Amino acid sequence: MIRIDVSDNIKEVTKQLDDLARRQVPFATSRAINETAKIVAKEGNAVLASVFDSPLPRTATAVKVFQGATKERLFAVVNVYDGNRGFAADDPRATSAGKGSIFPNRYLSAQIEGGQRANKRFENALIKAQIMPPGMQAVFAKRSGYLDPFGNLPGAKINQILSWFNAFDDGKGKGYRSNMTDKTRTAATMGRKNRRTGDTSFGKGRKYGFAYFVSRGERFGGLGMRLPPGIWERNYPNGPAGKSFIKPVLLFVRPGNYRRRFDFYGLMQRSIEKNLPEQLEKAMAMALRTAR
Structure with a gap:
């Protein structure tokens, strides 16, 4: 001042x-x-x-x-x-x-x-939900393809991630209405089928299903991949039973x-x-x- x-x-x-x-x-x-x-x-x-x-x-x-x-x-x-x-x-x-x-x-x-720098609100929410380890901060991954002209992840995307991991909290514990249910997460991955037309939709602006997962930096999978710690998005362009691809959205780093x-x-x-x-x-x- x-x-x-x-x-x-x-x-x-x-x-x-x-x-x-x-x-x-x-x-x-x-x-x-x-x-x-x-x-x-x-x-x-x-x-x-x-x-x-x-x-x-x-x-x-x-x-x-x-x-x-x-x-x-x-x-x-x-x-x-x-x-x-x-x-x-x-x-x-x-x-x-x-x-x-x-x-x-x-x-x-x-x-x-x-x-x-001070933690951002979504970082505190991820730590409280035990998604991101205490003492870490999140950086936006350029490879996600979601960054705006200012290099930031849009608020709607951050809210979707918090909702996916039940990281919204009204102060009374889990179950806050902004969090996704198991049914909603399944629909995001499998899509919703229109009973009248038979078409499957995956939400506004999406052509196929997706899911988020957390990498702890450890090896996993048949190929023994070691993904950097963070929140990753798996996309299913050929359906959940077909080949998928992954990309980082938030990466967990030590504060600089x-x-x-x-x-x-x-x-x-x-x-x-x-x-x-x-x-x-x-x-x-x-x-x-x-x-x-």
């Missing part, structure tokens, strides 16, 4: 002004702080867009003005978006802010501070240590030092022109 604050300097500055100028100082100062905060946030987002490869829109606009200045409160707060609830990146409440995915202040913390890629605090401070004096000068001149 960056706080743009000049309240400690106001008394000293106003001593050197006449009555008219003195009355305009709080207004001009709050205006200058707010304009500076906008510039600081814009420059922070420009850096995000440049240092990350194909960032999501919410990442490229993650730096926001959290709190603006007023005549009574001469400071503004600029920070990485956290669901507009003001929690710090390491606050446990930030992980549960809202129903969507984890907010930028969580997944960018490792890029700003360095160190390990990130180097700091985004000098958030240094950039923000330099931007404040560069822009605030100019904005103060402009705001004071405007205030004096329009003073009554």
Whole structure:
């Protein structure tokens, strides 16, 4: 979090002004702080867009003005978006802010501070369901063919995987309605037959059946294959009784240590030092022109 604050300097500055100028100082100062905060946030987002490869829109606009200045409160707060609830990146409440995915202040913390990134919600769900071992994280497999232009696995696919492995939990244990039943999983593999036409369907956008399975990195099967640990998808283009092929969807890896890629605090401070004096000068001149 960056706080743009000049309240400690106001008394000293106003001593050197006449009555008219003195009355305009709080207004001009709050205006200058707010304009500076906008510039600081814009420059922070420009850096995000440049240092990350194909960032999501919410990442490229993650730096926001959290709190603006007023005549009574001469400071503004600029920070990485956290669901507009003001929690710090390491606050446990930030992980549960809202129903969507984890907010930028969580997944960018490792890029700003360095160190390990926070687990994503689906990773915590897989660990809780004992699908992924504790201490591991999941990376999206390029070979899956499912990645979007930003290199992410679509949310619908992640939800399907969680549902397949009964990893959704309402806090009351297994059996949550979002989880697949045995009947649903069988239908995904074998298909559903239309009694009227005799056609078999496998769900929206699918021409044949599939199933997910977990590899623990151990050898299995007649060929003694050793698949990397993760969640794999088996596809049945020739039906469940015919030849199938497999591909990785999520791979389990040890968390890596990130180097700091985004000098958030240094950039923000330099931007404040560069822009605030100019904005103060402009705001004071405007205030004096329009003073009554």
